[in-house]
Amino acid sequence: MAEDLDAWLLANRLGIPDTIAYLRKTYPSPTWREHHNFGELADFWLRVHASLREQGGQLQKITEAFREGTLDATTFQRTFVPRFNHFLQHLEGHHQIEDAAYFPKFRALDPRMQTGFDLLENDHQLIHGALLSALEHARLVVAALPRGADSVRSASDDYAVSTNRLMALLARHLADEEDLVIPAMLEHGERSVG
Template sequence: MEVSVDEPAHGALRLGNRDGLPDDIAFLRAHYPRGDWRLHTNFGQLADFWLQVHASLRHEGSEVSRLVDAFRDRQIDAIQLQRAFVPLLNGFLQHLDQHHRIEDSLYFPKFRLLDERMVVGFDLLEADHTQIHHHLVATVEHARGLLNALSAPGETARRAADNYADTARNLLDLLVKHLADEEELVIPAMLQHGERPLT
């Protein structure tokens, strides 16, 4: 069963509309509370790596936002922003896109095979990826607008930075919610079934 982000029946579960995952989708969450994950005998290298990647994505996204905010607050100038912004943003977006591609093509199909009750949850996560990608594209467009505006006179560059910041904030807000929900499906599943079926 595929979850479409456009289906009205799943509107409440669409990323940005939902407040976490319902218990019937994250059905292992109660058995494996987040605070106990690392203490479980099945918590291994893959689970640890997964959480590290998510922590890195959160950090990279926040670093880009902090940099642009420093420019908006006149703590750095246009030259300093341009020098740091492009590599930071490119690194973040490339890591995010790569992570989602690996999940969709490699890991999510394996999770679906572990228990048929997981199918709807991982279909939902894939729908999240599609929605996040749309926001990623919009963020890139506003980033280009910001870079083009850095040499413009007056307040043009700061207006472009404001526009970028609004778009990037939407992306990061959705991403943070998605990562938390994904962890509540992925890590309990690893603890329940072990990591071997996923490698």
């Protein structure tokens, strides 16, 4: 198992293979919503993921506007800090619920799912580390605001690197998770994991 996880570390992969996402061909994403087993839980899952993508994109836009000088320091701090905190809480809460409640239920449905959900849990650890790095760099940006342009530029450059890494990891993870979770719900029904 460890070798499988090493081969498919989140930062290195471009997707998960069909041997792990073994239901993906049976249930391709364009047909998910049309399936009779697509219900409220699958819809909610996809909406949560869409929300995380949107929140991450908003943070990147706010940061870019600040770095380009189209957003002043006061407005940046007033808009960025609460959005970043909300994003952090949303993402961490989502992953905790998955690890504690949903992933064990998916594993119990079919032993073939074990590797996929081990992979997703490993992703959560990597994303958590990237999130902590982005949080530390975000704090440094806010702390640099009173010290002037050079300090702010350096701190915001470092934050941009760390948050871009976080968002790239998150985007890959969310897509891969959907390739496992939604087809499993369609195959086994939402009641089996709800």
